[in-house]
Amino acid sequence: MTALLTAVLAIGVLAGCSEKTGGNANTTAPTGGEQTSTAPTSSDSPSGLSIDKFVSKPCEILTAAQVAKLGSVRAPQTGSDVLGPLCTWKGQDVIKNSTYTISVTKDKDVEEMVANVKSDPVFTDHKVDGVRLITSDQTNGEMSCATIIQASKTDSVTLQVNVAKDERATKKPCIESETVAKMIIENLKG
Numbered sequence: 001m002t003a004l005l006t007a008v009l010a011i012g013v014l015a016g017c018s019e020k021t022g023g024n025a026n027t028t029a030p031t032g033g034e035q036t037s038t039a040p041t042s043s044d045s046p047s048g049l050s051i052d053k054f055v056s057k058p059c060e061i062l063t064a065a066q067v068a069k070l071g072s073v074r075a076p077q078t079g080s081d082v083l084g085p086l087c088t089w090k091g092q093d094v095i096k097n098s099t100y101t102i103s104v105t106k107d108k109d110v111e112e113m114v115a116n117v118k119s120d121p122v123f124t125d126h127k128v129d130g131v132r133l134i135t136s137d138q139t140n141g142e143m144s145c146a147t148i149i150q151a152s153k154t155d156s157v158t159l160q161v162n163v164a165k166d167e168r169a170t171k172k173p174c175i176e177s178e179t180v181a182k183m184i185i186e187n188l189k190g
Contacts, residue, residue, distance in 0.1 A: 049131065049151040049188040051104050058104045059087035061157065066183045071167070072097040083108070083158055091164050098167050100180065101160040110150045113158075117146070122174060131185050135174050145173035147181040149188070157184055 054061045059076040067073065073089035080086060083103035091097025105113075114134050117123060122141040125134050132150040149157040161177045 049149070049155075049185065051106065051151050051155050051157060051188060054104050054157075054188075055085060055106050058085045058102060061087065061102055061104065061184055061187055062180075063187065066180075066187075069183070070098070070100055070180070073100065094164060096164055096166040098164045098171060098176070099162045101162075102184070103158045103160075105156045105158060107154050108156070109154055110148065110156050111153075113148055113156065117148075124174075128178070128182065129185070133178060133181055135178055137174065141172075141174045142168065143173060145177040147174075147177040149181050149184060151188060157181075157188070159184065 059078055062070075067076075067089060070089055072092040074092055077088045077090070078085065079088065081103060084105045086101055086103040088099065088101040090099045114125065117134065117136040117138075118125075120136040120138050122137040122139075122145065123135070125132070127133070134148040134150070135145060137145045144160065144162045146158060146160045149159070151157065159177055159181050161171075161173050161180065163171045163173045163176060
């Protein structure tokens with residue numbers, strides 16, 4: 001039952017990246033260095049990133065060494081959703097181990113994707129080493145967080161992290177999401 005609930009929550013959060021959801025004016029975003037809002041950056045990423053080799057093989061977007069850094073996760077599972085092909089690394093134990101889902105999106109306007117999450121209570125739009133990252137969560141960023149990596153105007157990778165209950169003291173979802181995003185960026189450059 002818990003695994004099913006986690007899967008439903010993950011799908012619901014991913015759906016938030018594709019459907020417009022209104023913000024709640026009474027919701028306060030977390031404070032501190034991990035949750036900031038900045039002005040949007042340019043609409044394209046001149047960083048030279050390419051998702052082409054991962055569109056048909058989304059589970060290869062992370063190396064085995066990088067997957068080991070995620071913690072205790074099960075073998076990856078492929079699938080697809082509104083964002084395109086995806087790969088999910090579920091935690092071995094949903095209470096103790098976090099789950100990571102990565103969607104590879106080709107030919108979908110990144111600005112439209114950003115517009116769908118811009119009103120989320122947790123939202124940042126900034127560049128890291130010349131690559132645009134958009135990090136958001138529909139609630140408070142305490143249990144899950146998503147990061148969109150912009151490869152071009154129409155190509156992106158979206159990483160969703162659902163932090164397990166036992167890891168919440170040491171893994172902050174939005175920080176974890178951006179940390180894994182940086183690993184993905186290294187692979188997109190190669």
